[in-house]
Amino acid sequence: MSPSTDPSPPVVIFTDLDGCLLDGITYSWEPAREALAVLRARRIPLVLVSSKTRAELEAIRSQLQLDHPFVSENGGAVFSPDGYFSTSPEEAVRRDDYEVIELGAPYPALRQALRELEQAVGVRLRGFGDMSVEEIAERTGLTEADVHLARQREYDEPFLIEGPASLVTELQREARDRGLTVTHGGRFHHLMGDSDKGRACLHLIERYRRQWQGTAQGIMSVALGDSVNDLPMLRVVDHPVLIPRPDGSYDPGIQLSNLIRAKGIGPVGWDHAVLSLVERDQSGLAPASAPKKRRRR
Incomplete structure (x- = not known):
């Protein structure tokens, strides 16, 4: 029909x-x-x-x-x-x-911005690009083959905050100042463009x-x-x-x-x-x- x-x-x-x-x-x-x-x-x-x-x-x-x-x-x-x-x-x-x-935003720009945000808030931020295949597999439950697919990123960087959760608000403000967005999914925070x-x-x-x-x-x-x-x-x-x-x-x-x-x-x-x-x-x-x-x- x-x-x-x-x-x-x-x-x-x-x-x-x-x-x-x-x-x-x-x-x-x-x-x-x-x-x-x-x-x-x-x-x-x-x-x-x-x-x-x-x-x-x-x-x-x-x-x-x-x-x-x-x-x-x-x-x-x-x-x-x-x-x-x-x-x-x-x-x-x-x-x-x-x-x-x-x-x-393109992934290389997000990787650079993650380092800038890290310096701005004074706490280590670890993205997918900083983690080994084995660590991502352990944190997500994905197979190593699926992790290789998950690392083919183009517009979004999942990351962990190695510090207090209260830093999220400051991170979001710093990201907005750079025309970017920080949001939270199931296991990771995500840094992305204005999308x-x-x-x-x-x-x-x-x-x-x-x-x-x-x-x-x-x-x-x-x-x-x-x-x-x-x-x-x-x-x-x-x-x-x-x-x-x-x-x-x-x-x-x-x-x-x-x-x-x-x-x-x-x-x-x-x-x-x-x-x-x-x-x-x-x-x-x-x-x-x-x-x-x-x-x-």
């Missing part, structure tokens, strides 16, 4: 990975298999929005059989498969088989809207996240879903009037929330076809 004939608005789903679609410890998505199958069958776009690198996301997209756009490194860049959308923005660059919108998951999602929402401009009711957007790092993404969608943390609590830093609190941790809660949303009747959300791909010349 195409968007032009479907009486309900088409749906786009954005999702964080670790602690949401992927189990925070095992990185398994198996408990979400049913919802993933429904999305695939109904051609509802599932856009991965993560702190992970392009290399990591490509591997996960392959496992999940996804062919939709994705957002790497906390909104650093939006990657759309070549030909996925019928038009291309002027600022888009071609890289391999993708049309890329770069929103973040975030929300800006990247808004870019894609607008592109889906233009692609589906023949639909009378526009589109409906859904996002699923579990930490304050996901707040910019949750703010910009119609249906924000908060996944509980491993102890069953919800991140207190996320307070939205329309927030949906998932029942279940990690991919269990993700599966339940997605099925509840996409299987509502036509008075709620409804399935939609993916944008038609244009032929390559």
Whole structure:
């Protein structure tokens, strides 16, 4: 069924990975298999929005059989498969088989800025670029092969503060003075440019809207996240879903009037929330076809 004939608005789903679609410890998505199958069958776009690198996301997209756009490194860049959308923005660059919108700061600049911030606050800041493969594997639970993918960073530097947590506010202020951002994910703080998951999602929402401009009711957007790092993404969608943390609590830093609190941790809660949303009747959300791909010349 195409968007032009479907009486309900088409749906786009954005999702964080670790602690949401992927189990925070095992990185398994198996408990979400049913919802993933429904999305695939109904051609509802599932856009991965993560702190992970392009290399990591490509591997996960392959496992999940996804062919939709994705957002790497906390909104650093939006990657759309070549030909996925019928038009291309002027600022888009071609890289391999993708049309890329770069929103973040380049990684070498972030590495230099991390050293400047370290001097400014007087406490050691250790980024991925300072850690061995073995240490990252131990801290994250990733295999060494996956760590090599995680170290192929382009727009975001995960780091640890070897000092009191109270330094975060000072770090954020120093970063802002340099036109950068410090945020916190599941295990690490992240240093990045003036970009975030929300800006990247808004870019894609607008592109889906233009692609589906023949639909009378526009589109409906859904996002699923579990930490304050996901707040910019949750703010910009119609249906924000908060996944509980491993102890069953919800991140207190996320307070939205329309927030949906998932029942279940990690991919269990993700599966339940997605099925509840996409299987509502036509008075709620409804399935939609993916944008038609244009032929390559």
